[in-house]
Amino acid sequence: xxxxxxxxxxxxNLLKRRFPxxxxxxxxxSSASNDEPSWFHDMREEMLKRRLPALxxxxxxxxxxxxxxxxxxxxxxxxxxxxxxxxxxSHLTYFNHSNIHTDKxxxxxxxxxxxxxxxxxxxxxxxxxxxxxxxxxxxxxLNSWGNTPADVVCxxxxxxxxxxxxxxxxxxxxxxxxxxxxxxPGRPKQNLVKESKWFRKIATEQRQLxxxxxxxxxxxxxxxxxxxxxxxxxPSRHEPEFSHSLTPTPALLFRFSALTFNAHAIxxxxxxxxxxxxxxxxxxxxxxxxxxxxxxxxxYLKSLxxxxxxxxxxxxxxxxxxxxxxxxxxxxxxxxxxxxxEERTYDVWIEGPTGxxxxxxxxxxxxxxKETGTPKEPKSDTRKEHDWWGSISHSTHEPNASAxxxxxxxxxxxxxxxxxxxxxxxxxxxxxxxxxKRRIRARAHxxxxxRRSVSSMQSTYPEHYSHFTSIPNPTTSxxxxxxxxxxxxxxxxxxxxxxxxxxxxxxxFHYVPQHHGARDTLCADTGRRRTMASTA
Numbered sequence: 001x002x003x004x005x006x007x008x009x010x011x012x013n014l015l016k017r018r019f020p021x022x023x024x025x026x027x028x029x030s031s032a033s034n035d036e037p038s039w040f041h042d043m044r045e046e047m048l049k050r051r052l053p054a055l056x057x058x059x060x061x062x063x064x065x066x067x068x069x070x071x072x073x074x075x076x077x078x079x080x081x082x083x084x085x086x087x088x089x090s091h092l093t094y095f096n097h098s099n100i101h102t103d104k105x106x107x108x109x110x111x112x113x114x115x116x117x118x119x120x121x122x123x124x125x126x127x128x129x130x131x132x133x134x135x136x137x138x139x140x141x142l143n144s145w146g147n148t149p150a151d152v153v154c155x156x157x158x159x160x161x162x163x164x165x166x167x168x169x170x171x172x173x174x175x176x177x178x179x180x181x182x183x184x185p186g187r188p189k190q191n192l193v194k195e196s197k198w199f200r201k202i203a204t205e206q207r208q209l210x211x212x213x214x215x216x217x218x219x220x221x222x223x224x225x226x227x228x229x230x231x232x233x234x235p236s237r238h239e240p241e242f243s244h245s246l247t248p249t250p251a252l253l254f255r256f257s258a259l260t261f262n263a264h265a266i267x268x269x270x271x272x273x274x275x276x277x278x279x280x281x282x283x284x285x286x287x288x289x290x291x292x293x294x295x296x297x298x299x300y301l302k303s304l305x306x307x308x309x310x311x312x313x314x315x316x317x318x319x320x321x322x323x324x325x326x327x328x329x330x331x332x333x334x335x336x337x338x339x340x341x342e343e344r345t346y347d348v349w350i351e352g353p354t355g356x357x358x359x360x361x362x363x364x365x366x367x368x369x370k371e372t373g374t375p376k377e378p379k380s381d382t383r384k385e386h387d388w389w390g391s392i393s394h395s396t397h398e399p400n401a402s403a404x405x406x407x408x409x410x411x412x413x414x415x416x417x418x419x420x421x422x423x424x425x426x427x428x429x430x431x432x433x434x435x436x437k438r439r440i441r442a443r444a445h446x447x448x449x450x451r452r453s454v455s456s457m458q459s460t461y462p463e464h465y466s467h468f469t470s471i472p473n474p475t476t477s478x479x480x481x482x483x484x485x486x487x488x489x490x491x492x493x494x495x496x497x498x499x500x501x502x503x504x505x506x507x508x509f510h511y512v513p514q515h516h517g518a519r520d521t522l523c524a525d526t527g528r529r530r531t532m533a534s535t536a
Contacts, residue, residue: 036163043116044161052113055095055154067093070255071295074246079299088132088311089294091180092287093259095154109263114158116172120211122277125286126173128207131313134369136202138310154180171212178205215278229278233320233356240331242300247327248284256288282324289322289359293348296330297363308368309344316361326353342367
């Protein structure tokens with residue numbers, strides 16, 4: 001039986017590699033129940049095949065300033081700037097479906113991208129989780145949240161669809177997976193299936209949306225009479241170690257709706273919320289309560305003595321609604337496992353007006369990654385001039401070249417420049433061989449090349465090379481202190497560039513002229529061409 005089992009595994013692995021739809025169908029079937037009605041099975045398959053548009057956004061300091069001014073009056077005074085500090089949750093006002101036309105929205109102001117359709121028309125935020133890649137999120141450098149000059153992209157997809165309850169309490173739960181990252185250079189702005197190949201991931205997020213059936217006529221009559229749905233809050237089990245009380249206002253809800261481009265009527269329209277949804281007041285946004293909870297927790301971690309800690313992930317759940325103009329309290333307490341020295345865990349929750357729990361979650365905090373994972377800056381195309389004299393070591397028996405008096409270099413005149421830039425003697429002139437020109441072009445395009453040897457220097461400049469090789473094993477000091485008469489005789493026909501070339505070749509220096517096309521000109525400060533060298 002063993003060979004047959006191996007053959008079965010081989011066929012299964014082959015199907016997974018060759019046919020991605022095989023994995024998709026297999027996953028869908030495994031997560032669905034056999035007792036599901038046929039209409040839900042068809043709806044589920046349609047939703048799982050939806051291709052949601054990629055959400056492109058840019059980190060904006062003006063946007064963060066508005067967010068900070070919106071939340072800061074409802075947080076403790078010593079809480080650090082939530083948006084500027086790049087704390088977890090500061091991205092919740094980004095990556096919204098702002099490209100949907102107004103006439104395409106549903107009757108309650110929501111979009112239809114995640115909606116299962118009629119009769120499940122009432123949407124609520126049930127919970128989810130957020131986690132970041134610390135070395136990509138908090139690091140000081142390019143391609144991180146808050147430091148990237150390019151677009152940041154959120155790629156989302158419907159991960160699963162499940163049917164809950166029965167009868168009038170029947171509801172559809174939609175799980176959404178979101179991956180946030182920075183675009184790689186040269187990639188177009190398009191929605192690709194394999195997002196791992198076109199951007200650098202910095203955060204992942206899971207959201208759970210629940211869609212309820214529309215209210216019937218009898219329920220609406222009860223709401224209009226003032227009989228709203230009862231709200232039950234779970235009792236709190238522990239006393240918090242840190243807490244803060246606040247009361248959300250209509251202005252807070254409106255400004256957060258504007259920041260998130262959210263037109264959901266349950267946050268803006270009181271009559272719709274009471275008469276259609278059955279709630280006694282405007283509902284606080286799920287992302288808003290989450291942002292307040294994360295900002296409060298991040299501020300508490302910032303105030304602790306010792307090593308700085310930041311929130312790395314959170315799992316949260318909305319258990320009951322929070323209403324506008326009703327008090328709420330942000331709470332938290334540490335539940336760290338002593339066996340884990342480098343991380344801390346906290347139970348966080350939000351209490352409603354009666355003291356019961358409306359939102360609960362678990363936060364994982366880690367030390368701030370200041371030294372880990374800092375990316376290297378991209379290499380610049382600007383190449384520095386090689387330090388000729390710094391690479392020469394002087395022995396004790398050799399005189400120091402810096403002590404020898406010499407004429408300082410001055411700015412060249414127009415006549416001297418024309419003589420030095422003679423096409424016959426310039427690096428791009430006809431005097432150079434085809435092989436040397438290829439090397440110069442390679443240098444201009446940043447392609448690694450093999451440096452020219454002394455023999456090629458000798459063939460290119462035979463007269464100047466023979467002059468310097470007349471001294472057996474010449475040193476730098478001997479060249480600089482050579483016969484002034486000889487140097488004066490050579491000076492009219494030898495440019496500083498060529499003199500330096502021949503001098504270094506005599507000392508067995510391998511080098512190649514640096515060529516930058518239009519930038520291959522005389523240096524204004526040194527009066528000579530840019531060169532590059534290294535010892536043999």
